[in-house]
Amino acid sequence: MMKKTIVFYYSKTGSNKFLAYKIKHEIDAEIEEIKPRINSHILLMLGFSLGIKKLKNNISDFDRVILCGPVWMGKFIEPLKAFSIKHKNQIKELIFVTCCGSSYEIKEKKFGHGRVFKKVESLFAEKCTHCEALPIALLLPDNKKQDADLVMYTRLTESNFNGEFLEHFKLFISNISG
Ligand SMILES: Cc1cc2nc3c(=O)[nH]c(=O)nc-3n(C[C@H](O)[C@H](O)[C@H](O)COP(=O)(O)O)c2cc1C
Numbered sequence: 001m002m003k004k005t006i007v008f009y010y011s012k013t014g015s016n017k018f019l020a021y022k023i024k025h026e027i028d029a030e031i032e033e034i035k036p037r038i039n040s041h042i043l044l045m046l047g048f049s050l051g052i053k054k055l056k057n058n059i060s061d062f063d064r065v066i067l068c069g070p071v072w073m074g075k076f077i078e079p080l081k082a083f084s085i086k087h088k089n090q091i092k093e094l095i096f097v098t099c100c101g102s103s104y105e106i107k108e109k110k111f112g113h114g115r116v117f118k119k120v121e122s123l124f125a126e127k128c129t130h131c132e133a134l135p136i137a138l139l140l141p142d143n144k145k146q147d148a149d150l151v152m153y154t155r156l157t158e159s160n161f162n163g164e165f166l167e168h169f170k171l172f173i174s175n176i177s178g
Contacts, residue, residue, distance in 0.1 A: 002028075003063040003064045003093070004061070004062050004063045004064070005027060005029040005030070005062060005063065005064040005065070005066060006029055006030040006031065006032065006057055006059070006062045006064075006065055006066070007020045007023050007024050007029050007030070007031045007032075007065075007066045007068060008020075008031075008032055008033075008034050008055075008065060008066070008067055008068070008083060009031070009032075009033060009034065009067075009068040009069055010033070010034040010036075010068075010069040010070075010077070010079040010080055010083075011033075011068075011069060011070065012041055012070065013070075013155055014155055014156070014157075015070070015099045015136070015155050015156035016068050016069050016070050016098065016099050016156075017033075018099075018155075018156045018157060018158075018161070019068055019097065019099045019134065019156060019169075020066075020068040022161070022169065023066060023068065023097070023173070026173050027173065027176070027177065029066065030057060030062070032055060032056055032057050034052055034069070034079050034080065034083045035052060035053040035079075036050050036051070036052055036053070036078070036079045036082070037050050037051040037052060037053055038050045044077065044078045044079060045072050045073070045077075047075065047078055048078065049078060049081075049082060050078065050082070051082055051086075052079060052082045052083055052086065055087075058090075059087050059090040059091055060090050062092070063092055063093060064092065064093040064094075064095065065087075065091045065092075065093070065094050065095070066094075066095045066096075066097060066176075067080060067083070067084070067094060067095070067096050067097070067120075068096075068097045068098065068099075069098060070098060070099065070100055071098055071100040071101065071102065071111070071113050071116050073111065074110055074111040074112065074115050074116070075115075075116065076116045076119040076120060076123075081119075084120070084123055084124070085123075088123065088124065088127075091124070091127060092127065093127055093129055094120070094124045094127050094128045094129070095128075095129060095130045095131075095132070095176055096116075096117065096120045096128065096130070096131045096132070097131075097132045097133075097134065097172065098113055098116065098132070098133050098134070099133075099134045099135075099136065099156055100113045100133055100134075100135055100136070101135070101136055101151050101152060102133070102135060103135045103137040103145065104133070104135065107133070113133040113135075116131075117131040117133075130175065130176055132172045132175075134165060134168055134169060134172070136151045136154050136156070137151060138163075138164040138165040138168055139154055139156065139160045139163075139164075139165050140154065
């Protein structure tokens with residue numbers, strides 16, 4: 001039987017929101033936005049713990065939670081962390097996915113998504129069954145993948161949701177569907 005799944009996402013500039021909705025449609029999940037109690041990006045980026053608003057959905061009704069959001073400064077960002085700490089006990093299974101700036105090559109470096117994966121895995125222990133990164137570089141041609149400015153300003157949208165990025169997205173969907 002299909003696992004009853006809900007996607008919770010936080011997104012500042014839209015890429016992770018777009019990704020979250022793609023996942024929702026692909027696996028027929030529910031979806032809800034994580035809303036910080038005070039949506040000050042500066043305070044959130046500095047890592048201030050502002051808490052999140054009460055959720056509309058009851059997590060206990062779901063077999064599986066997919067958590068989706070960006071990486072900032074190599075950190076498991078505050079809204080995702082606040083959500084995780086608050087609801088960890090109600091979550092039966094967790095998958096983490098991020099559309100982030102760091103490529104697979106620099107995964108384990110200072111600002112790489114690998115550090116965030118370790119945080120998520122240590123927080124959720126055996127409940128965390130999968131962590132996935134879909135780096136922005138997958139949207140760029142080979143000669144532009146290292147262009148840090150371009151990586152920072154490129155957003156995931158319907159018009160670039162194709163090619164290498166789409167291949168990795170499909171692989172992710174098949175991995176979590178098996
Ligand atoms: C202030 C700031 C810091 C960032 N730091 C990192 C980082 O350390 N590692 C990383 O992989 N991406 C980093 N990024 C890139 C974001 O993760 C990426 O742009 C993401 O797709 C934005 O998601 P959103 O559009 O859903 O907000 C950073 C972006 C910003 C704005």
